[in-house]
Each structure stands twice: as structure tokens, then as C-alpha cells.
Amino acid sequence: MSNTTRIMAHVIPWYPDRAQSMDAVRGLVDAGVSYLEVQFPFSDPTADGPAIQAACSDALEAGFTVADGFAFLDEIRTITDTPVFLMSYASLIYRPGVQAFVARAREHGVAGLIVPDLPPDYDEGLYDACRDAGIACVPVLVATSADARVDLALSTKPEYVYVALRTGTTGSRTELGALNMGFLEKIGASGTKIFAGFGIQDAGQVQALAPHCEAAVVGSAFVRTIAAASGSGVYEAVKARAESLLDAK
Amino acid sequence: MKQLYNDFFGEFGGRYVAEVLRSPLDELESAFVDALSDEAFMREFHRLLASYVGRPTPLLHAENVTRDVGGAQIYIKLEGLAATGAHKINNALGQALLARRMGKPRIIAETGAGQHGVATAAVCAKLGLQCRVYMGEVDMRRQKPNVFWMEMYGAEVVPVTSGARTLKDAVNEAMRDWSANFADTHYLLGSALGPSPFPDMVREFQSVIGTEVVSQLSALGVRPTTLVTCVGGGSNAMGFFSPYIHETEPELIGVEAGGRGPAQGDHAARMNGLGTPGIVQGYRSLFLLDDDGQVMPTHSVSAGLDYPGVGPQLAHLGQTGRVRFERATDSEALEGLQYFARKEGVIFALESAHAGMVAIRRAKELTPDEAVVINMSGRGDKDLFITARELDAERWKEFLTREAASL
Numbered sequence: 001m002s003n004t005t006r007i008m009a010h011v012i013p014w015y016p017d018r019a020q021s022m023d024a025v026r027g028l029v030d031a032g033v034s035y036l037e038v039q040f041p042f043s044d045p046t047a048d049g050p051a052i053q054a055a056c057s058d059a060l061e062a063g064f065t066v067a068d069g070f071a072f073l074d075e076i077r078t079i080t081d082t083p084v085f086l087m088s089y090a091s092l093i094y095r096p097g098v099q100a101f102v103a104r105a106r107e108h109g110v111a112g113l114i115v116p117d118l119p120p121d122y123d124e125g126l127y128d129a130c131r132d133a134g135i136a137c138v139p140v141l142v143a144t145s146a147d148a149r150v151d152l153a154l155s156t157k158p159e160y161v162y163v164a165l166r167t168g169t170t171g172s173r174t175e176l177g178a179l180n181m182g183f184l185e186k187i188g189a190s191g192t193k194i195f196a197g198f199g200i201q202d203a204g205q206v207q208a209l210a211p212h213c214e215a216a217v218v219g220s221a222f223v224r225t226i227a228a229a230s231g232s233g234v235y236e237a238v239k240a241r242a243e244s245l246l247d248a249k
Numbered sequence: 250m251k252q253l254y255n256d257f258f259g260e261f262g263g264r265y266v267a268e269v270l271r272s273p274l275d276e277l278e279s280a281f282v283d284a285l286s287d288e289a290f291m292r293e294f295h296r297l298l299a300s301y302v303g304r305p306t307p308l309l310h311a312e313n314v315t316r317d318v319g320g321a322q323i324y325i326k327l328e329g330l331a332a333t334g335a336h337k338i339n340n341a342l343g344q345a346l347l348a349r350r351m352g353k354p355r356i357i358a359e360t361g362a363g364q365h366g367v368a369t370a371a372v373c374a375k376l377g378l379q380c381r382v383y384m385g386e387v388d389m390r391r392q393k394p395n396v397f398w399m400e401m402y403g404a405e406v407v408p409v410t411s412g413a414r415t416l417k418d419a420v421n422e423a424m425r426d427w428s429a430n431f432a433d434t435h436y437l438l439g440s441a442l443g444p445s446p447f448p449d450m451v452r453e454f455q456s457v458i459g460t461e462v463v464s465q466l467s468a469l470g471v472r473p474t475t476l477v478t479c480v481g482g483g484s485n486a487m488g489f490f491s492p493y494i495h496e497t498e499p500e501l502i503g504v505e506a507g508g509r510g511p512a513q514g515d516h517a518a519r520m521n522g523l524g525t526p527g528i529v530q531g532y533r534s535l536f537l538l539d540d541d542g543q544v545m546p547t548h549s550v551s552a553g554l555d556y557p558g559v560g561p562q563l564a565h566l567g568q569t570g571r572v573r574f575e576r577a578t579d580s581e582a583l584e585g586l587q588y589f590a591r592k593e594g595v596i597f598a599l600e601s602a603h604a605g606m607v608a609i610r611r612a613k614e615l616t617p618d619e620a621v622v623i624n625m626s627g628r629g630d631k632d633l634f635i636t637a638r639e640l641d642a643e644r645w646k647e648f649l650t651r652e653a654a655s656l
Contacts (some may be wrong), residue, residue, distance in 0.1 A: 090528035095542030
């Protein structure tokens with residue numbers, strides 16, 4: 001079964017600094033993750049938990065700019081073909097203009113955008129801009145989303161849907177209960193591919209999710225690994241962590 | 250023209266939130282619209298506004314200041330005489346009643362200066378609701394007495410250590426709590442901003458200020474030329490201005506925090522070209538952003554004005570020209586505080602003192618048959634530790650040292 005488990009690994013450029021964040025990417029790629037979710041840090045990330053928010057603050061203090069973020073994506077392209085999804089918040093997308101941001105993301109080889117605070121009915125034209133640019137716009141749903149919200153997200157005919165498994169924000173241990181599984185089945189039935197995440201900590205969770213989604217998203221767990229290994233071998237630590245998550249028995 | 254729920258005000262407003270917050274906001278929107286058209290609910294709100302908050306708050310003819318300035322008649326709406334010392338309690342009471350009606354026993358709130366936190370804590374005690382207040386660590390330090398009072402009312406005050414550790418970070422933290430706990434929790438947002446329906450709801454609960462001003466002025470036979478108030482997020486301004494925003498008169502002036510000056514990071518003024526259209530904390534408005542869209546640091550001597558975004562309806566009213574925006578600096582606010590205390594026997598909150606100074610400036614340009622009304626949104630007791638340090642540092646230090654030594 002282990003060859004069917006797939007991970008979307010979340011990474012924050014410039015956390016804890018530029019070089020080590022690229023080391024983390026290398027570790028993830030060498031461990032064999034299937035997708036990269038690169039989060040451009042925003043000063044006020046309301047949909048993130050404390051671990052990721054603190055990492056974003058550190059990255060901004062280390063000097064991260066959006067231009068640096070795109071340069072980081074270029075560097076990723078030189079080492080891997082692993083599809084990269086760019087996650088950020090409305091402020092960063094809206095500031096230069098949604099179309100301009102989407103065009104820039106496309107130029108830098110991004111497979112898709114994930115912007116939790118630009119849902120389909122308050123999207124500032126993001127979904128159309130992505131469609132025109134030929135990149136995926138990935139709606140984010142939660143297991144408690146009302147049917148009308150699910151229908152709205154699916155009406156954008158998304159290639160991928162990002163499902164936040166538990167109510168709340170990232171970083172706490174998630175129970176993969178009946179509600180979550182039922183929700184994944186419902187979304188999966190539409191034919192869209194699912195990235196399922198929030199709070200995944202161990203291989204058992206990845207394994208349990210495997211039949212229900214395209215990839216399990218792992219974020220906070222890597223942030224903690226990077227924090228612990230900062231200055232003493234981020235590459236090795238992240239690679240080992242990713243391998244342990246993929247190596248489900 | 251006038252409607253309860255707008256969502257957008259011109260290009261500003263909206264509900265730009267992650268999906269997890271959609272159902273609680275959708276639920277809140279219908280509960281709010283429903284409650285405001287329910288006579289029994291409104292009767293209960295007004296009963297408590299009178300007996301618990303102490304409304305109506307007086308409208309004072311500031312005769313000494315008027316004489317001294319030598320221009321228009323100056324009136325002060327003494328909103329700071331409401332229970333807990335500021336206008337904040339109007340909205341806190343309205344939303345807490347709404348939460349109770351929605352069957353939500355737990356209230357969370359953010360606070361900057363602490364006034365909204367104190368008002369929320371008090372109202373929760375009165376209505377028997379559980380209360381947790383998020384407050385930036387920086388604000389907790391500069392408004393320690395308010396932390397003490399919130400705890401006295403039985404609220405739990407949680408320090409926020411992320412980001413700039415001020416109001417905006419407290420909002421982030423409260424939104425996070427709400428995301429996880431909306432089933433039994435109402436987020437009692439204190440300003441006329443955030444995702445819809447908050448801007449509409451806060452305006453409606455604060456509109457009692459403007460409604461009273463209209464009848465108080467009319468009882469005096471006064472037609473106002475100009476209304477002046479301070480603008481942080483915009484809750485007192487929207488309440489004060491609300492009866493007039495669809496009219497062409499009187500002139501409406503909002504006063505922002507000019508801080509130490511117009512350099513980046515030294516002030517909290519978003520209007521008159523200093524702010525940029527953006528989407529932050531769930532709504533589209535004018536914010537202090539850098540070229541990447543990151544929220545920039547702000548400064549004001551008054552914690553209540555120290556916030557990087559302005560409420561969407563005010564941003565819109567600024568754009569249409571219905572509300573004119575000016576700035577007062579930290580030192581002007583301190584000057585205003587002393588001036589009104591000595592001349593009129595009224596101690597303004599530092600936030601409101603910003604408006605006081607601009608009102609004086611404007612009154613000088615007008616004639617004695619005209620009238621300027623200032624909303625003193627809060628009284629200044631809460632600022633003791635800031636103003637004493639700013640105005641009487643030596644003796645204040647001596648006092649504090651002695652007090653600390655005696656503990």
C-alpha cells in the first residue's frame with residue numbers, strides 16, 4: 001500500500017532563512033513527496049494555526065518579499081518537476097492585481113493557486129483569471145461546509161479541491177472520524193482530486209487517508225521538524241520525517 | 250437607500266473569509282436581520298441601554314470653549330459617560346443579547362485600548378455569558394488597568410504574542426478561536442469592520458449615538474454645521490454619523506491618528522491617499538500596506554486608533570466625499586486633552602481628544618450662529634498611565650516608585 005500514499009508537503013520560503021528553506025524542499029523532494037505547497041508568508045494569516053503563523057512571521061523578519069518567493073519557485077524548478085501549488089492570502093494576490101499575480105504565478109511554473117480567503121463568491125476574479133491562464137484554482141472546503149458551499153465550489157469545475165479535515169486551523173492532531181471520511185467520499189464522487197489535510201502528524205493518518213484523496217497535506221509537522229533542526233541539518237531531518245510519513249506499514 | 254444589511258459599500262466591504270467561517274457568518278447575518286426587526290428584542294436592548302448603560306448620554310454645550318475659540322457653538326456628546334467609559338458598550342450589549350438569542354453561551358472578543366474588552370466583559374457578566382478577551386501583549390502593557398477591570402468582571406484575558414502584538418493581532422487570534430468554536434461561541438467584534446455582517450451590525454447597534462444627537466439638538470433648536478469624531482476602525486463614527494450619511498448636511502469630519510507624523514510606521518491614518526485598497530481580515534477597504542500587500546506597522550499614542558485598516562463604510566463615505574478626513578498628532582491629542590479638562594471640566598479619552606482638537610480648528614473658521622458637535626467617544630480615566638507619563642513624568646515616576654516600594 002505504501003506506494004499509493006501521496007503527500008503534498010507544505011513549505012514556507014525563507015523559514016527559517018532562504019538557504020534552509022531550500023534545504024527543506026530538497027529533503028521533501030528526495031523523500032518522494034508528490035506535491036509541494038509553497039506558502040508565501042503574509043503578515044496576518046487568519047486561517048493558519050500558531051505554528052505556521054509564527055513561521056511566517058519569522059520568514060518575513062528574515063526578509064521575505066514576494067519577488068523572493070517567485071525566485072524561490074524558479075529555484076525549485078531547477079531541482080524537480082514536482083508540481084508546485086502556491087498558497088497565500090488575498091492581500092498579496094489583490095495588491096498587484098489578481099490577473100497580474102496569476103500571470104506571474106504561471107510564468108514561474110505554478111500548477112495552481114490556493115487562496116483560502118478568496119472563496120468562489122468573493123474571489124475578485126481569481127477563478128476566471130486562473131482558468132484563462134490555464135492553472136488550477138483550488139477551492140478550500142471544510143467538513144462542516146454547508147451543501148450550498150460545496151456545490152458552489154464544485155461549480156467552478158475544479159481539478160483539485162483542498163479539504164480541511166477538522167474544524168479550526170492548522171496544527172492540532174486530527175481525528176479522521178466518520179464526518180471527515182464521509183465528506184471526502186462526497187467530494188471524491190464529483191471526480192475532482194482531493195488534497196486533504198490539517199493536523200496530519202503520523203504515517204497512520206496518511207495511510208488512512210490514502211484511499212480517499214489524491215494526497216495528504218502535511219504542514220505544521222514539517223514546520224516543527226524544521227524548527228527543531230534549524231542550524232543542524234534541515235535537509236536530513238525533513239527528508240527523514242517525510243520518509244517516515246510515507247512509509248506506512 | 251438606508252438598509253440594514255449591505256455587505257458592500259461601493260467597492261468596500263464583503264465577506265472574504267476562509268470557508269470555515271462562512272457558516273457562522275451566514276448564520277449571524279440572518280440572526281442579526283431577524284433580531285433587529287423583532288420588537289421584543291429591540292425593546293430589551295433599549296431597556297438595558299437606559300437602565301444599565303445609562304442612556305441617553307448628555308449633550309453638553311461647551312460654553313467656555315465656545316467663548317474661548319470665538320467661532321461656532323461647540324457641543325460635546327458625552328458618550329464617555331456611558332457605563333464602562335466609552336461608546337463600546339452599545340455594540341457589546343446589542344451583540345451579547347444577539348448571542349444569547351442565538352443560544353451561544355460563550356463570547357470571545359478582541360480589544361485594543363481595552364474599552365471594547367471592558368464593555369464586553371461587563372455585559373457578559375450582566376447577561377451571564379462566558380467571556381474571553383484577546384488582547385495584544387503591547388496593548389496589555391499600556392492599558393493594564395483595563396486588564397484588571399476585565400478580570401474583575403470575570404473575563405479571561407488572553408495575551409496575544411503574534412505579529413505586532415496589538416489590535417490587529419488580537420483580531421486574528423479571535424477569528425482563529427471562532428473558527429474552532431463557532432458552534433457555541435459568538436465573536437463579539439468591536440468595530441465597524443471585518444467580514445459582513447459585522448460592519449452593518451456594529452453600525453446599527455451604535456446608531457443610538459446619532460439618534461440621540463438628532464433629538465437632543467432638535468430639542469435645543471440647533472442645526473449642526475459640522476460633526477467631528479475620531480476614527481480608529483470606525484464604530485463610534487458610524488454610530489454618530491449614521492442618521493446623516495444619506496443627507497447632504499451637516500458636514501461630517503473623521504479624525505485619524507496622525508501619530509508622530511506622516512512617515513511610514515509613525516501614524517495610523519488610512520485616508521487621504523495614505524492607505525491602499527486591500528483585502529485583510531475578511532473585508533475590502535483601505536489599509537496601510539506595503540507594495541507586496543503586507544500589513545505595515547502603525548503608531549498612535551491612543552491604542553484605540555492604532556489599527557491599519559478603516560471600516561469599509563467609512564472608506565466608501567470618504568471616497569464619495571460625504572465624510573472628510575483629517576488627522577491630529579499625538580501631541581495635538583495631548584494638548585486637546587488638557588484644554589478641554591481646564592476649560593470645560595471634561596476629560597476626553599486620548600482617542601476622542603484627536604477629534605476635540607480638529608473640532609476647535611474647524612469651529613474657528615465658522616460663525617457663532619453655527620454649531621460643531623464633537624463625539625467624545627470615551628472618557629480619559631483609562632489613559633491615566635499614559636497621560637501622566639507624557640505630561641508629568643517626574644512626579645508620576647516618584648509616585649509609582651513609592652507605590653511599588655510599598656507593595
